Amino acid sequence: METFFRGPWQVPFGELSLKVDPLSLVFLVAITILVLCAGAYGIGYMRPYRGKKPLGIHAFFYGVLALDLVLIVTANNAILFLGAWELMTLSTFFCIIFDDEKSSVRKAGFIYLIASHCATFFLFLMFFLMARAAGSMDFDIMARTGFSPVLAGIVFLLALAGFGVKAGFLPVHIWLPYAHPASPSHISALMSGITIKMGIYGICRVLWIMKVLPNWCGYVLLMIGVSSGIMGVLYALGQHELKKLLAYHSIENIGIIALGLGVGLLGRSHQVPFLAVLGFGGGLLHVLNHSLFKSLLFFGAGSVIQKTHTGEMDRLGGLARTLPVTSILFLVGALSICGLPLFNGFISEFIIYFGLFQGLLGLPVQGGIFCSLGILALALMGALALACFCKVYGTVFLGKPRVDINGPLKDPAARQGIREGTSRWMLVPMMILAGLCVWIGLVPRTAAGLAFRGGAYLTHVDLAAVPLGQVFTPLTMVVRIVLLFLALVLGLIVVRRFLLGGTSMPVRETWSCGFSQVSSRFQYTSASFARSIVDLMKNVLFFRRYGGQVAGVFPEKTSLVSSVHDVSEEMVYRPGLALLNYISEKLGHSRIRYTQLYLVYILLFLIFLLVWKLK
């Protein structure tokens, strides 16, 4: 089950101790697939920059990042883990700011760096608390220690705060929507696919070390999952930028993963091993699945951006004609992320659903209430994700190019376009990922088995003792029925062809609605597509709309601007920062010179320390 490597290392309390166990195996598989695919994609994606920018630096930090990811999931020592963690933060930062001549990119990079470093503070605190109780910095020795319930609760909360920032849980997610659009597409894919999963890995590792956690921890994790999931997908609906939208979807999927882990934790603390394995296994499988389909989607977005030089959805359209292969591969990713059967997203969400229903039956009353809440939330997330990706695919790939909007597609060469024209270096990784998505969707045994082994390892039970057949039977049944339905539809198409014979149906403009002079402006924009849902949710969303009302028989020219703002950013961080600025400004207005003021602070602190430690 576990393989160890121990080497000498001249660092106090540190040990070069590596371990591979079923938990890290799940993450290692995802890392290996993703690092290879994103690297190959990056070769194609970075080709236009060749000779203009120092690509060697970027490649170096990419390599460091890949190494650190492996080191994080195999580290068996807290100091080693923290070192690798910090190195990952730094190398990701340098990968993000590839386009560092743009101020928005620098800003995004700094937000990421600050958020990550604040989070690491909690991690240091957490590991030191654990190490103090266990008497060692090694994870396997910590795991053999019994922690007091109060300490376990504190460590759990610190883990949520520290790892949650990296993972992107709801109130602390604000770096995600900035960093993803700013970085090159393969880096966004790697970040969304793996780097944020390192937060999940950290939480899993803490759950594994803390064998006994108080009951409320499971509920907290479940509720974090529910809120991150729903709010993430709602924010995603309101976005107009392709990669920013995908970034918010990462928050949603992290919410689903947290939901799964929460169910598992509930099962473990209530001594229902089957439920625990289902929850943990579903969560871990979703880690793997999400890293596959989300990087596929980011790769697709990267191809679109490379072709059109914009990610604004309201300027794109009709790309299914110019980028046929990319559009099909993007569709595979979109179907997977919506959790539709035959694709991998469905498998993990089904397992989590199954776990939630098991919890409804097997847990005490309050557990049942929370599980039913989880079922409702998961259903809502699935439906909203479907709406969101209808919007994305409809505005970006279907319809007509929005030629009469001042967009980059205005020039006829790009509009007519050479078909596809995407480099093979970019297409092949996407095909591999799409193939894996379909493979897991159709034959889930291998991947699910891997995840369930991880789940059983987290639950500290033997996998053979868990009746997993109960999950796989209905799962394969659903897949079979959907396949039959698909065959039926295909059969009907064949019948239609047969009946129509050679007569071709007239082709009309999309969205023409009876007009004779059709403009591409008639099409639904991303905002108008999402408006009905966003309007419904305007009590929880920060939705702003300016103008856009027409009046009279012959209305004047009018314009409409709408945007959805992040509540935690607008209501928490900005006012908090304004308050901090205000306080520091007041403190700054002192008559003493600055250097002297700092010296006074140092002197007072020195005296305080001496008095405090010696008296």
Added chain:
Amino acid sequence: MMSLIDVCCILAVFLALTVLATHRIVGMIKLFALQSFFLSLVPLFLHAEALSGRDLMLSLVTMVLKAALVPAILFWTIRHISMRSEIKPILGFGASILCGAALIAVAFWISLSLRLPGKLTSSLVLPCSLATMLLGFMTMVTRTRAMTQVLGYMVIENGIFLFALSLFDAMPLLIEMGILLDIFVAVFIMAIVLNHINEEFERTRGSAVSRPKWGESQ
């Protein structure tokens, strides 16, 4: 012997207090030279039974370096960059003396519970060294000119030297490292001369207008 060390220690604190209350740079340098001279005598009285070569060497090097070389460089600097000799301290004469007295009290109070490895040669060494350090720090706080900052730093450094002497036998090489610190100070002063920092360190404060907004980098 013991009483001589005590006299040196008390003189060091007294001179540090005088430096704090003096407003003329030339006077401050002279007082500092005097303090360094008394401190460089302390190694001679450390071991009552015999005078070791190390003691003698240490005393000699310190005397040359601190009581002669550094003040000479400082005087040369003043002539070289034609510095105005009057200075405007942030705290006045009376307030400085009062603050200094309070700091000395704090130093004595703290040193009551400070446990050190090794036997102390005199019970006054520890509180006096702490008091000298704090007074030097206070000098840095209340003066604004680059030159006075250096002087305050060197008074702190003298305090550290005295502190290291109390650990003379317990911790080898501590004083030797202190001498390295002296050489660093000499280099520091040279930098002041070379860069013509004749008034004060630049104020590193941006105006409120250019303050970046949230998340924006400058």
